[in-house]
Amino acid sequence: MKTSGAVLYEHNTPLVVEELELAPPRQGEVLVEIKAAGICHSDLSVLSGVFAMPPLPAVPGHEGAGIVREVGPGVDKVKPGDHVMLLWAPTCGGCFYCQHEQPYLCDFRDLTRGGLMPDGTYRLRKGDIDIHIMLGVGTFNHFNVVSQNSVLPIDKDVPFDVAALTGCGVITGVGAVLNTAKVKPGSSVVVIGCGGVGINVIQGAVLAGATRIIAVDLLDSKLEQAREFGATHTINSGAGGLVERVIELTKGRGADYAFDMVGSPQVVATAVELIRRGGKVILVGMGPADQKLDLPLAPLRAMEKSLLSCYYGSSDLCTDLTMLLDLYKIGRLNLDGLITQRYSLEQINQGFDDLKAGKNLRGVVEL
Ligand SMILES: [Zn+2]
Ligand SMILES: [Zn+2]
Incomplete structure (x- = not known):
């Protein structure tokens, strides 16, 4: 069948929206009509080449939701007509990690990271050129074929754009608080970087009952948004004195938890300084892959400060995503x-320009 998708042929060039040929679903695969796709900072890293995967040409986009239109043999998870959210880290249910309460680290993800289908083949083509898809989903595309391990059925009353965002930034941010850090009621939380995921760390901290939620960013506009989502204090780090300000706001001790939403060694080093003895730094932001951390070890150990890594909100995707959508439905x-901001697929390059300019909290492509 024909679809139209946004293809990246070379890093740092605009996406080309064009007609593509899509092969039907094979064993364990489903054809999804994608209705909404989030424009995320990780897509920007693919466009710029900061992330080496997927190989090009490729359809980026890893956040999406839509309607199942056809299923291949052996699919028992969904049927045509079901509404689904797309998962950029699939879960198989059967591997070591899926059976040991870490489905977000499922072995199956190794099969889709390289931009191919799990069986090592392609479904999308332009003429005689095979087209890769980002993380097994490639959502900047009207239709795509994906593994059934990359979809999660959702209720039909959940808007597609909301579902698309929940599958990445929302679950990562809220999951970092509830699952990775296990923030306790009454605690103090610092969030360094208040973009699309940082805002959801703030929402997660509110849900967890944190009483001091300190938002840190370089842009005052982001700090204003942070207040709307529950930050109790804001600090523009451009003015300097961040560590001193946080210590002052936390009774001279330092914060219980600090979330690095930037993914830079400097931010992590600052976060370690501004937590209290026994405090935790949670690494959530994703920066360039070649960065290295250089921290003095003795004070870390002597003050029992911990660094915790967070991948996909350390979440059980099935139960946690359903929980998040239930919390959304009751207004929590x-x-x-x-x-x-919303864009058509044809406006997608504008969407990325706006993301780079820091104009949007989150932009969504409506398909
Ligand atoms: Zn994302
Ligand atoms: Zn698995």
Whole structure:
């Protein structure tokens, strides 16, 4: 069948929106009509080549939701007509990690990271050129074929754009608080970097009952948004004195938890300084792959400060995503407010320009 998708042929060049040929689903695969796709900072890292994967040409996009239109043999998870969210880290249910409460580290992800289908073949083509897809989903595309391990059925009353965002930034941010850090009620939390995921760390901290939620960013506009989502204090780090300000706001001790949403060694080093003895730094942000951390070990150990890594919100995707959408339905999570701009697929390059300019909390492509 024909679809139209946004293809990246070379790093740092605009996406080309064009007609593509899509092969039907094979064993264990489903054809999804994608209705909404989030424009995320990780896509920007693919466009710029900061992330080496997927090989080019490729359809980027790793956040999406839509409707199942066809299923291949052996699919028992969904049927045509079901609404689904797309998962950029699939879960198989059967591997070591899936059976040991870490499905977000599922072995199956190794099969989709390289931009191919799990069986090592392609479904998308342009003429005689095979097209890769980002993380097994490639959501900047009207239709795509994906593994059934990369979809999660959702209720039909959940808007597609909300579902698309929940599958990445929302679960990563809220999961970092509830699952990775296990923030306790009454605690103090510092969030360094208040973009699309940082805002959801703030929402997660509110859900966890943190009483001091300190948002840190270089842009005052981001700090204003952070307050709307529950930050109790804001600090523009451009003014300097961040560590001193946080220590002052936490009774002279330092914060219980600090979330690095930037993914830079400097931010992690600062986060270690501004937590209290026994405090935790949670590494969530994703920077360039070649960065290295250089920290003095003795004070870390002597003060029992911990560094915790967070991948996909350390989440059980099935139960946690359903929980987040239930919290949204009863008004405990503000997901509509995350979306500040909508684009057509033809406007996708504008969407990335706006992301680079820091204009949007989250932009969404409507398909
Ligand atoms: Zn994302
Ligand atoms: Zn697995």
